[in-house]
Amino acid sequence: MNNNDVVIRLRYALSLTNKQVEAIFKKGGVTVSDADLDRILTRQDKDLPHDHSLSNHDLEAFLNGLVIDKRGERKDKDGKVVPPTFDATSAKLVNNVTIKKIKIAMSYTSDDIQELMKLAGDSISNGELSAILRRPDHRNYREAGDRYVRKLLAGMSKKYRG
Numbered sequence: 001m002n003n004n005d006v007v008i009r010l011r012y013a014l015s016l017t018n019k020q021v022e023a024i025f026k027k028g029g030v031t032v033s034d035a036d037l038d039r040i041l042t043r044q045d046k047d048l049p050h051d052h053s054l055s056n057h058d059l060e061a062f063l064n065g066l067v068i069d070k071r072g073e074r075k076d077k078d079g080k081v082v083p084p085t086f087d088a089t090s091a092k093l094v095n096n097v098t099i100k101k102i103k104i105a106m107s108y109t110s111d112d113i114q115e116l117m118k119l120a121g122d123s124i125s126n127g128e129l130s131a132i133l134r135r136p137d138h139r140n141y142r143e144a145g146d147r148y149v150r151k152l153l154a155g156m157s158k159k160y161r162g
Helices: 003-013 018-027 034-040 056-071 091-105 110-119 126-133 146-161
Strands: none
Touching (some): 003 034, 003 056, 003 146, 018 034, 018 056, 110 126, 110 146
16 A cells, blocks of 8 residues: 555545645645645555655654644643654554554544444454554554555544544
């Protein structure tokens, strides 16, 4: 699954306008022009690398912006804004980070994610979901495949778009 597919599917599921998508990118720390946005919101060929139209960093910036848009900025004990983290340090981590950040942005519980997967015609056990949401250095960590992200986004589309 390409990085821009995630943005395209989230945009559809949440009924976001182009201006809202631009604002979310900006909240995540990335400024996109109209031309960049057109490139991002256009499906890319499957032969191209998954980050050809949208880098892993920019995808994570969008997801960070979505968290800020939906939940507000994170603050420490002193009330100072804590900058969002960039956890997708390699291509292997992109799917796991995407699921985690969507979970945080939308305030989903594990049960909510399982319900969304069911809506999309798939299922995920508590153990699988827990392994996907763990830190990469944990012994029970499991890499999430494209299927999980695709089904989560499809379930969100069915839930919010009918």
